[in-house]
Amino acid sequence: MEGQQTRDGTPEGVERPNLRAIAAAFTSLAALAATSLVAGPAVADTSAGPCALPRTSAHHSLGLDSWNGAFPRPERTLDAAMVFLSFPDAAPLATPDELAADHFPATSDFFRRASYGKFTLRAHPLRQWIQMPQASTAYRMKRDWDAGRRAAYLRDAITVADPVVDFSRYDIVYLVADPDAPGVDSDATKVVNFDQPLSADGTDIRRVVTVFERHPPDRNVLAHETGHVFDLPDLYHRPMDGKGDWDTHVGDWDVMGSQFGLAPELFGWHKWKLGWLDERQVRCITGGRADRMITLEALGAEPAPGMSVGTRLAVVRTGENTALAIEARGAAGNDRDTCTEGVLIYRVRNEAESGGGPVEVIDTHPGTEACWDQSVYPPLADAPLTVGEAFTVPGEQVRVEVADRTRTGAWTVKITPVA
Numbered sequence: 001m002e003g004q005q006t007r008d009g010t011p012e013g014v015e016r017p018n019l020r021a022i023a024a025a026f027t028s029l030a031a032l033a034a035t036s037l038v039a040g041p042a043v044a045d046t047s048a049g050p051c052a053l054p055r056t057s058a059h060h061s062l063g064l065d066s067w068n069g070a071f072p073r074p075e076r077t078l079d080a081a082m083v084f085l086s087f088p089d090a091a092p093l094a095t096p097d098e099l100a101a102d103h104f105p106a107t108s109d110f111f112r113r114a115s116y117g118k119f120t121l122r123a124h125p126l127r128q129w130i131q132m133p134q135a136s137t138a139y140r141m142k143r144d145w146d147a148g149r150r151a152a153y154l155r156d157a158i159t160v161a162d163p164v165v166d167f168s169r170y171d172i173v174y175l176v177a178d179p180d181a182p183g184v185d186s187d188a189t190k191v192v193n194f195d196q197p198l199s200a201d202g203t204d205i206r207r208v209v210t211v212f213e214r215h216p217p218d219r220n221v222l223a224h225e226t227g228h229v230f231d232l233p234d235l236y237h238r239p240m241d242g243k244g245d246w247d248t249h250v251g252d253w254d255v256m257g258s259q260f261g262l263a264p265e266l267f268g269w270h271k272w273k274l275g276w277l278d279e280r281q282v283r284c285i286t287g288g289r290a291d292r293m294i295t296l297e298a299l300g301a302e303p304a305p306g307m308s309v310g311t312r313l314a315v316v317r318t319g320e321n322t323a324l325a326i327e328a329r330g331a332a333g334n335d336r337d338t339c340t341e342g343v344l345i346y347r348v349r350n351e352a353e354s355g356g357g358p359v360e361v362i363d364t365h366p367g368t369e370a371c372w373d374q375s376v377y378p379p380l381a382d383a384p385l386t387v388g389e390a391f392t393v394p395g396e397q398v399r400v401e402v403a404d405r406t407r408t409g410a411w412t413v414k415i416t417p418v419a
C-alpha cells in the first residue's frame with residue numbers, strides 16, 4: 001500500500017526548547033488522502049523516446065515522458081528518518097535498534113541491486129522511543145483508516161517527534177509504531193500523501209510512511225512502501241469485497257504487486273521511469289513488419305566490472321496510452337529466488353490508477369501453473385517464455401519468440417509484428 005547504511009544512531013536533531021508551531025500546518029489534514037496528491041511540476045526526461053508513454057493525471061501514472069516533481073527521484077543518495085513511537089498503554093517489547101534491523105540494511109540492499117548501484121537509501125534510526133499522547137487503541141488503526149483518526153495520529157506523531165528530529169535533513173520519513181501495542185494493526189502500514197505539504201523545520205513534508213509491521217515484519221514490505229515514495233503504483237488487484245485473489249495482475253513479478261513475491265525485482269518499465277535504465281538499455285520497436293532480433297540481459301543481473309551494459313527492456317508501442325514491455329527474468333539479484341526463468345511480457349497502461357491495473361503480466365502458459373506451494377499466484381508463476389517457445393499476444397498483433405540463451409545467460413528474442 002499507499003526501503004546500508006548508517007545507524008550512527010543518536011537523535012538526528014539536537015533537542016530544541018522551542019517547539020515549532022506546526023499545529024497550523026495540520027489544517028490541511030482535513031483534506032488528507034492516502035491515495036491522492038496534487039500533481040507536481042513536470043520535469044523533462046530527455047531519455048524518453050517514441051515508446052515512452054506520456055504521464056497522465058492518474059495517481060502514480062506509469063507514463064514516463066516527464067517526472068512528477070512532487071516526488072523525490074531516486075538517482076542520488078536519499079536520507080530517511082526512522083522515528084519510533086510508543087504509547088502510554090503498552091511497554092515496548094522490542095528496541096528501536098531491533099526494529100530498525102527488521103528493515104535495514106535489507107531495504108537499502110534491495111534498491112542498490114535494483115538500481116545497479118545508481119541509488120543509495122540511507123536510513124537514520126532515532127535510537128529512542130518517543131511516546132504518543134494517546135493510547136494506541138484510541139487511534140483505531142486499520143487498513144481503511146478513518147481519515148480523522150489518521151490525521152490525529154499524524155498530528156500527534158509529528159508534534160512529539162519535532163523537538164528531537166530535524167526534518168529538514170531528510171528526504172523520507174518513516175513513522176514506526178510499537179508493533180506490540182494493543183491497538184496497532186499491521187495491515188494499516190501505508191504511505192500517506194498530503195494534498196498540501198506540512199511544514200516543519202523550514203521544510204515541506206509531502207508524505208510519510210506509517211509503519212505498523214509486526215516484529216519480524218513481512219518480507220520486502222518497506223521496499224514496497226518506499227516504492228510509493230518514488231511515484232510507483234500498487235500493482236495488485238484488490239477485490240471489491242476484500243475476498244479472493246489479490247495477485248491476478250502481476251503475480252510474483254514485482255514488489256509493487258506483492259512483497260512476498262518470489263521474483264520481486266522492479267519491472268524494467270519501473271526502472272526506466274526511475275532513471276535506472278537509459279536509452280542504451282531500452283530498445284523501442286517501431287515501424288515496419290520485419291523481425292527484430294534482440295539480446296536481453298536478465299533484469300536482475302548486475303553488470304560485470306568493465307563490461308558494457310546490454311539491452312534490458314524491449315518496448316512495443318501499441319496505442320496512445322498503452323505499450324507492451326518485454327524483458328528477461330533470471331535467478332539473479334532481487335530475483336534470486338525465482339522458480340522460473342525466461343522472457344516476460346506485460347502490458348502497460350498510463351491512464352490506470354494505482355491499484356487499477358497499470359501493469360498486466362501476459363500468461364504465455366495459460367493452461368498451467370508453477371510453484372503452487374510458494375508462489376503468491378501460481379497461474380502466473382510460469383508466465384515467461386523459455387528457449388524454443390513463441391507466443392502471439394492476443395489483441396496486440398505482436399509475436400515473441402525465444403530463440404536462444406547465450407553463454408552469459410542473456411536471452412536472444414525475436415519480436416515480430418503480425419498482420
